[in-house]
Amino acid sequence: MIPHHSQALEMTRLVPERAKSTKVKRLADRITAAQRPEIGAMERWLKAHAKKGKPGATSPKPGHDGHGDHAGMPGMATAAQLKQLRAAKGEAFDQLFLKLMITHHTGAVTMATDALSQGNNLLVEEMANDVVAQQTSEINRMRGMG
Secondary structure, three states: OHHHHHHHHHHHOOHHHHEOOHHHHHHHHHHHHHHHHHHHHHHHHHHHHHHOOOOOOOOOOOOOOOOHHHOOOOOOOOHHHHHHHHHOOHHHHHHHHHHHHHHHHHHHHHHHHHHHHHOOOHHHHHHHHHHHHHHHHHHHHHHHHO
């Protein structure tokens, strides 16, 4: 999930210079404000569980930017889609950003739901519930913006 959230932050970093819509800019700010601390929480959880030798507590690859090996994660934008987003401006950027972020958030909800079905760690379950609630709400908001 860390590479997944990292890609969302990569996409939101493009917004200030490329987006036209104030609503898209505010949405990107909310996504950044929510996902940056979630990445920190996940990294702390991984670090704590790696020390205890717990299964599934592997750290992301150093310098990993959220692509490549994780391209199969649900909702991840492809390199070509990210290139297209970087090239877009104004209303075209806004529409592509919303389309890609809806897909991205839908993928996060899928992964969080999968984590909930495993039910083996209270902190993971709490975080997964937060992801499902927050990102479902943002998906509905984005669909209304498109």
